[in-house]
Amino acid sequence: xxxxxxxxxxxxxxxxxxxxxxxxxxxGVSVFFATxxxxxxxxxxxxxxxxxxxxxxxxxxxxxxxxxxxxxxxLGFTLIMFVWGAKLYFETYSPPRNSLxxxxxxxxxxxxxxxxxxxxxxxxxxxxxxxxxxxxxTSQDVIHDFYVPAFRIKTDVLPGRYTTMWFEPSKxxxxxxxxxxxxxxxxxxxxxxxxxxxPAEYQAWLSSGPTGSTVAATGARLFQSQGCVACHADxxxxxxxxxxxxxxxxxxxxxxxxxxxxxxxxxxxxxxxxANIVAGYRPIMPTFKGVVSEEGILQIISYLKSLGRPEGAxxxx
Amino acid sequence: xxxAVPERRLHYLNVSYGVKSWLCTTDHKRIAWLYLLSITFFFxxxxxxxxxxxxxxxxxxxxxxxxxxxxxxxxxxGVMMIFFFxxxxxxxxxxxxxxxxxxxxxxxxxxxxxxxxxxxxxxGGLLAIGAAVAGGVDTGWTFYTPYSSIYSNTHVTLTVCGxxxxxxxxxxxxxxxxxxxxxxxxxxxxxFRLPLFVWSHYATSIIFILGTPVVAIALALVALERVFxxxxxxxxxxxxxxxxQHLFWFYSHPAVYIMILPGMGVISELIACFSRxxxxxxxxxxxxxxAIAVLGFLVWGHHMFVSGQSIYAGMIFSFLSMMVAIPxxxxxxxxxxxxxxxxxxxxAPMLYALGFIGLFTIGGLTGIxxxxxxxxxxVHDTYFVVAHFHYIMVGGAVMAYLGxxxxxxxxxxxxxxxxxxxxxxxxxxxxxxxxxxxxxxVLGYLGMPRRYHAYPPEFQVLNVMSSAGASILAVGYLLPxxxxxxxxxxxxxxxxxxxxxxxxxxxxxxxxxxxxxxxxPVVTREAYDYARAEPQSDYVPGEVEHV
Numbered sequence: 001x002x003x004x005x006x007x008x009x010x011x012x013x014x015x016x017x018x019x020x021x022x023x024x025x026x027x028g029v030s031v032f033f034a035t036x037x038x039x040x041x042x043x044x045x046x047x048x049x050x051x052x053x054x055x056x057x058x059x060x061x062x063x064x065x066x067x068x069x070x071x072x073x074x075l076g077f078t079l080i081m082f083v084w085g086a087k088l089y090f091e092t093y094s095p096p097r098n099s100l101x102x103x104x105x106x107x108x109x110x111x112x113x114x115x116x117x118x119x120x121x122x123x124x125x126x127x128x129x130x131x132x133x134x135x136x137x138t139s140q141d142v143i144h145d146f147y148v149p150a151f152r153i154k155t156d157v158l159p160g161r162y163t164t165m166w167f168e169p170s171k172x173x174x175x176x177x178x179x180x181x182x183x184x185x186x187x188x189x190x191x192x193x194x195x196x197x198x199p200a201e202y203q204a205w206l207s208s209g210p211t212g213s214t215v216a217a218t219g220a221r222l223f224q225s226q227g228c229v230a231c232h233a234d235x236x237x238x239x240x241x242x243x244x245x246x247x248x249x250x251x252x253x254x255x256x257x258x259x260x261x262x263x264x265x266x267x268x269x270x271x272x273x274x275a276n277i278v279a280g281y282r283p284i285m286p287t288f289k290g291v292v293s294e295e296g297i298l299q300i301i302s303y304l305k306s307l308g309r310p311e312g313a314x315x316x317x
Numbered sequence: 318x319x320x321a322v323p324e325r326r327l328h329y330l331n332v333s334y335g336v337k338s339w340l341c342t343t344d345h346k347r348i349a350w351l352y353l354l355s356i357t358f359f360f361x362x363x364x365x366x367x368x369x370x371x372x373x374x375x376x377x378x379x380x381x382x383x384x385x386x387x388x389x390x391x392x393x394x395g396v397m398m399i400f401f402f403x404x405x406x407x408x409x410x411x412x413x414x415x416x417x418x419x420x421x422x423x424x425x426x427x428x429x430x431x432x433x434x435x436x437x438x439x440x441g442g443l444l445a446i447g448a449a450v451a452g453g454v455d456t457g458w459t460f461y462t463p464y465s466s467i468y469s470n471t472h473v474t475l476t477v478c479g480x481x482x483x484x485x486x487x488x489x490x491x492x493x494x495x496x497x498x499x500x501x502x503x504x505x506x507x508x509f510r511l512p513l514f515v516w517s518h519y520a521t522s523i524i525f526i527l528g529t530p531v532v533a534i535a536l537a538l539v540a541l542e543r544v545f546x547x548x549x550x551x552x553x554x555x556x557x558x559x560x561x562q563h564l565f566w567f568y569s570h571p572a573v574y575i576m577i578l579p580g581m582g583v584i585s586e587l588i589a590c591f592s593r594x595x596x597x598x599x600x601x602x603x604x605x606x607x608a609i610a611v612l613g614f615l616v617w618g619h620h621m622f623v624s625g626q627s628i629y630a631g632m633i634f635s636f637l638s639m640m641v642a643i644p645x646x647x648x649x650x651x652x653x654x655x656x657x658x659x660x661x662x663x664x665a666p667m668l669y670a671l672g673f674i675g676l677f678t679i680g681g682l683t684g685i686x687x688x689x690x691x692x693x694x695x696v697h698d699t700y701f702v703v704a705h706f707h708y709i710m711v712g713g714a715v716m717a718y719l720g721x722x723x724x725x726x727x728x729x730x731x732x733x734x735x736x737x738x739x740x741x742x743x744x745x746x747x748x749x750x751x752x753x754x755x756x757x758x759v760l761g762y763l764g765m766p767r768r769y770h771a772y773p774p775e776f777q778v779l780n781v782m783s784s785a786g787a788s789i790l791a792v793g794y795l796l797p798x799x800x801x802x803x804x805x806x807x808x809x810x811x812x813x814x815x816x817x818x819x820x821x822x823x824x825x826x827x828x829x830x831x832x833x834x835x836x837x838p839v840v841t842r843e844a845y846d847y848a849r850a851e852p853q854s855d856y857v858p859g860e861v862e863h864v
Contacts, residue, residue, distance in 0.1 A: 005778040009763050019691050023762065026689065030682040037653055037678050041671055044656035045663060048592070055593065055660035059848035062598035066654065067647065074646040078639035081689045086632045089690030093628050108468075142464040143558055145623065145698060149764025152695045156624045158559070159463065160552025163625040176773065180698040180766040182457050184464060185385050188769035272555070 012175055012196065013151035014168040015092060020152075022084055029077060092153060095166035099134035102127070103215070103298040106157045107140040109186040111177065114295060116302070118212040119205075123192040125177065127169055128202035134166040136263060140294050145181035148194055154180055162263045169196040219303025222296050226288065240285065241278055244307040252279045266301050328731070328828040343428035344831055346729070349414035351435050356402050356410065357798075359442060363397030366390045368791065371753075371784040379771035387770040388455040389471065395458030400480050401442045403714055404572060407579035408525075409438070409490060411721045412518045414729060416494060418822035418829065419512050421503025421838045426496040427489075434486040434493070441483030448475035457768060459569070462550035462561040466542040474543055477536040484533040487575075491525025494518055503821070505840035509603075512820055512844045513596060516603040517582030520610035524571045524578075527614070532568030535561060559624055566617035574613040576710050577677075578606055580717030581648055584670050587720050588652050590818040591667035592659025595845035598651040605644035612641050622693045631690055638688035645681045649674060664816075665739035669720025672747045676712025680705060683758065701761020704754045712750055719746070719797065726801065727811030731827045734808060738800045746793035752786025819846050 011017050048057075102125070105112045114120045127133050137146055137157045144157040146165065155165040177192035197205060212218070223229055231240035251261045254277045259265060268275055270292065273285035292300065325331070329346045339347060369390050373381040382390065413431065417424050425431050448454055454476045456465040465473050498519050502511070539561070541547045548554030550561045589596045596602055618626060618634030652674055661667070683705040686692050696702060720743075726734050756779040765776045772780070814823040819842075825834050842849070 005775065006763060007759055019695055022689065023686075023692055023695075026686050026692065030679075030685070034675075034678050034682060037649060038675055040653050041656065041674060044653070044659070045661050045671065048656065048659050048661050050593075050660045050662040056848065057592070057594050057660045058658055059595065060597060060658065061595055062601065062651075066650075067598055067601050070650040071643055071647055074642045078642045078685060078688070081685060082636050082639045085689035085691045085693075086635060087691075089622070089631060089635075089694065090628060092691060092694055142468050143461060145766075147698075147764070147766065149695070152691075154623050154694050154697060158552075158625055160558070161625070176764065178764065178766050182388075182461065182464070182698075182768040184468060185388060185455070187388070188379070188384065188766075188771045191773075 009152075010150045010171075010175070012169060012171040012173060013148075013153070014170050015088070016150065016152045016170075018088060022081075022088065025084075026081065093155075093165065095134040095164060096132045099132040099166055100128070101134045101136060101302075103295070103302075104135050104137040104146065104157070105140060105294045105298070106137065106144040106146070106179075106190075108142065108184050109179070109190040111146070111190070111192045112295070114215055114298070115206060116215050117206050118214045118218065119209040123177075124195060125192065126195045126197055126202060126205050128199040129169050129172050129196050131199065132166055132168045134164060136162050136164055136298065138162050138267075138294055138298070142183050143181050144179050144183050144190065147178045147180035148175055149178070150175040151194075156181055162267065169194070172196050172198055215299050215302040216306040217303075219296075219299035219301070219306075222292065222300050223303055226292060228300070231285070240281060243304050246307075247301075247305045253277060254279045254281075263301055266304060267297055270297055270300065326826065327830065328826065329831045330731075330828050332831050341432075343424070343432050345413050345417055345425050345428065345431060346829065346831075346833075348431050348435055349410050349729075352405060352409040352413060352438070355435075355439060355442065356406055359397050359401040362446070363394050363402055364791070364794065366394035366397065367787065370394060371787040373770065374772070374780045375784050377772050377774045377777050377780075382770075384770040385455060386453075388457075388768070389449075389453035391768055392454050392457050393449055396445055396454075396476065396480070398710075399458055399572070399576075400483055401438075401445065403576045403710055404487060405438060405490075406576075406714065406718050407583060407721060408494070408518060408521055408575075409434075409486075411514075411583065411718070411725060412494065412521075412579060413490075415725065415822055416497060416515060416518060417501070418728075418825070418833050419515055419820055420498065420501060420506050421821050421834065421840065422497065422501040423832045423834070425493045426501055427493050430489050431493055434489040437489070438483055438486040441479040441481070441486065444479030444482065445476050448472040448479065451475065459565065460536065460539055460561075461565075462539060462542070462558045463552070463556075466539045466549075466561075467551045467553070474540045477540050481533050481536055481540075484529045487525045487529045491522035491529075494522040495526070498522075503838050503840055506821075507840075509600065510840055510842070510844055511603075512582075513585035513599070513602055513606075514579075514582035517578045517585075517606045520606040521575050521578045523610050524575050524613065528568040528571040528575075531564055532572070535564035535568070538564075559621070559626065562621055562624060563617065566620045567614070570617045570620065571610070571613040573706070573709065574609050576714045578609060580673065580714045581606065583717040583721040583724075584652060584673050586818075586820070587666045587670035587724055588655050589845040589847065590724070590816050591664060591670070592656050592661045593847040594655055594659045595843065595847060596651065597654040597657070598647070599844070601647050602651050605647045608644040609641060612637065612644070616641060619688055619693070622690055623697050635688055635690045635693075639685065642681065642685055642688075645677075645684075649678055649681070663740075665734070665736060665743050666720045666724035668740055668743040668747075669716050669723065672743065673713060673716040673720065676708050676716060676747075676750065680708030680712055683708065695764075696761045698766055699761035700757040700765050700767055703767050704757035704761060707754045707757075712754070716746070716750075719743070722797070722801075724816070725822075726804070727815045728822060728827045728829070730805055730808070731811055732804045732808030733811050733815060734797075734804045735800050738796060742793055742796035742800075745789060745796065749786050749789030749791075749793050753783050753790050754786070756780075756782045756786075819844065 103114045111123050113125045139157045139159040146157055147154040151167045153167050155163050175194045177194050179190035232243045236242050246261050249261050250258050252258050271289040274283045277283050329344055451472050454471040454473050456469050538549050542549050548556045550556040550558050585596050616638040618630055619638045622631045760779045811827045813826050821838055
């Protein structure tokens with residue numbers, strides 16, 4: 001047993017030191033108030049200890065000014081903490097545009113990741129230092145949670161939908177990846193490693209593995225082999241709209257609602273196509289649930305995202 | 318009656334004997350005893366589970382029990398402690414015993430409903446224990462879907478049935494308290510003469526009635542999805558797993574206040590009595606209880622900051638959660654101010670009360686950490702959260718419960734507990750508690766997730782400290798069990814009002830007669846009128862009116 005132990009975790013992302021700064025302010029203020037209260041209690045308990053059973057303390061029923069003061073102080077302090085914390089939180093969940101997007105699929109009890117260039121790994125994630133990494137995460141079974149303490153990030157990984165998170169590793173090294181949402185028998189064994197490499201080494205690592213095609217190219221092959229292309233051709237057909245340029249667009253549905261075609265929308269259209277029908281089309285598409293794996297769906301989404309926006313392909317009506 | 322003692326006074330304990338006289342009683346004081354014995358039983362079951370958890374966590378490897386057993390143990394610990402110990406603890410034992418006495422009533426409004434509440438509680442508890450005996454349940458007390466509704470192969474359905482039935486016990490108790498407080502106050506007992514203990518139980522009862530049905534429905538839906546594959550929470554069946562979290566926390570966050578509010582009521586009584594002063598800022602303390610109860614219904618989403626819910630929803634819930642800090646701070650400051658220029662005696666109940674203020678302050682301040690969004694991202698689902706809620710529920714609620722049990726023990730039994738032993742136990746519990754749970758704050762920020770059977774080796778030292786503290790805490794909890802039982806036979810006779818307290822419950826003999834008061838008291842003074850009460854004599858409750 002090593003008797004030395006750290007009090008604070010390592011700082012290995014651009015967010016870490018900023019979260020820690022907030023944490024230290026909270027600790028400082030908390031220690032101040034906790035000490036104040038404890039000292040007041042100890043002082044009063046000693047100074048006003050009962051010396052005689054006949055003591056008759058003065059009648060003090062309250063003081064409005066004091067009540068206002070000690071309501072205002074916590075109000076002011078918590079408002080500052082709220083704004084500061086909310087600002088960092090907003091950034092934690094708003095990935096920059098130029099992020100490198102990596103897909104993560106969790107299952108009891110492992111983490112599977114696929115890089116855009118096609119290389120996959122299990123329970124390890126290699127990333128380049130100094131580059132914003134965006135993760136698109138989903139689960140095959142129960143809720144998991146992707147947690148990297150050294151990066152100060154965490155997000156639940158849900159079945160049936162995508163969550164996203166991002167981080168920019170600032171320090172080369174290996175860091176723990178833990179599952180933070182209880183997910184069954186081997187929950188505490190659902191561990192992994194984030195390996196942060198210098199950018200050049202990351203490139204070398206990418207090409208050192210089994211050379212396959214990129215995620216988008218694999219998606220394109222699935223799009224062909226599953227027969228998607230029969231209805232979703234280059235141009236809108238009677239059976240289905242063309243999908244080039246779909247990602248990120250506003251789509252009008254047959255009930256008049258307009259929704260954004262994000263990853264979650266595309267995923268739902270594949271596994272539960274009749275949930276949201278695009279205006280002007282009939283509900284004829286069969287489900288691909290169980291036919292295409294979670295990884296496969298992510299690959300198809302990557303393929304669709306990679307398609308340019310051809311002229312005339314108007315999904316919005 | 319025994320002829321040898323012809324003048325023996327009849328009171329609620331000796332008015333009748335035999336198992337039937339207890340199991341069919343409608344006397345709120347006897348029902349309080351039924352609860353006291355049964356929650357003690359559930360507390361020690363939950364405590365045994367905790368002991369095994371802390372033993373397992375002495376080493377980083379999962380070597381004492383298997384992962385599956387560990388998961389069942391922490392589930393049992395949570396289910397027993399929350400649903401069958403903490404939620405009923407102060408309301409069903411002390412509240413049941415004291416509310417009618419404090420307001421000058423003969424019983425609760427619905428005595429038979431009160432007995433029925435206990436039976437529902439026992440049936441629920443036996444089902445939960447039955448599930449544990451049959452092989453246990455491994456979902457955690459939070460029953461997150463779709464793990465609980467589809468994937469777990471353990472006795473989820475039986476356990477949630479037990480909790481469902483137990484929920485009706487809470488609802489009926491809350492109903493009983495609200496009607497009693499509205500309709501059965503003695504003449505002159507106006508709302509602002511009520512002891513703060515009664516105010517906090519009023520706030521608690523509102524949560525019982527409004528919140529419990531929601532968790533009952535949520536758990537019933539889990540059972541329906543498990544048994545009939547109704548697609549409610551599992552996305553495979555077209556459900557939404559996050560929906561469960563919304564329903565569950567809509568109750569379970571207010572439930573945290575069910576556990577702490579009655580404790581705050583106890584603390585107000587203890588601080589006033591042992592500093593012989595009226596509680597500073599009475600109306601602020603009273604209304605802060607209601608504010609906590611109301612706000613408690615608006616902050617459930619702070620359990621879901623990292624669940625993928627909208628970040629804007631996260632911000633609203635963060636803001637509202639921050640607001641809870643204000644009524645909580647008002648209470649702490651007012652209790653502290655009550656001590657100012659008081660006549661302070663550090664008897665065991667007061668030690669618990671002062672310990673409560675310190676631990677609740679730490680629990681509350683770390684609550685601000687958790688409400689701060691960016692910090693919650695780091696510490697959500699880690700030992701930081703575990704430490705925080707144990708500071709509130711054990712450092713807060715259990716300290717208050719023990720303080721209350723000691724304070725009213727003479728009233729309940731007619732006997733005094735041994736003061737020296739009681740002070741020793743209070744100090745032992747305080748020290749053991751801090752050693753157990755303070756290291757867990759550090760562990761959490763370092764990144765140790767909760768519900769881990771095995772853990773990375775760098776966390777071992779802090780875990781060993783925690784387990785060492787837990788063994789001290791266990792001794793602290795066993796001590797009162799021994800000396801309180803001892804005092805039933807050997808304790809000094811207490812008399813009507815050993816603490817020279819002002820509440821109406823002290824104006825009647827100990828133990829009280831079945832009807833509580835010989836005559837219905839008429840109240841002419843404020844609560845905590847220590848300044849005018851003659852310290853050497855019993856408080857005289859105004860005029861009396863014959864029933």
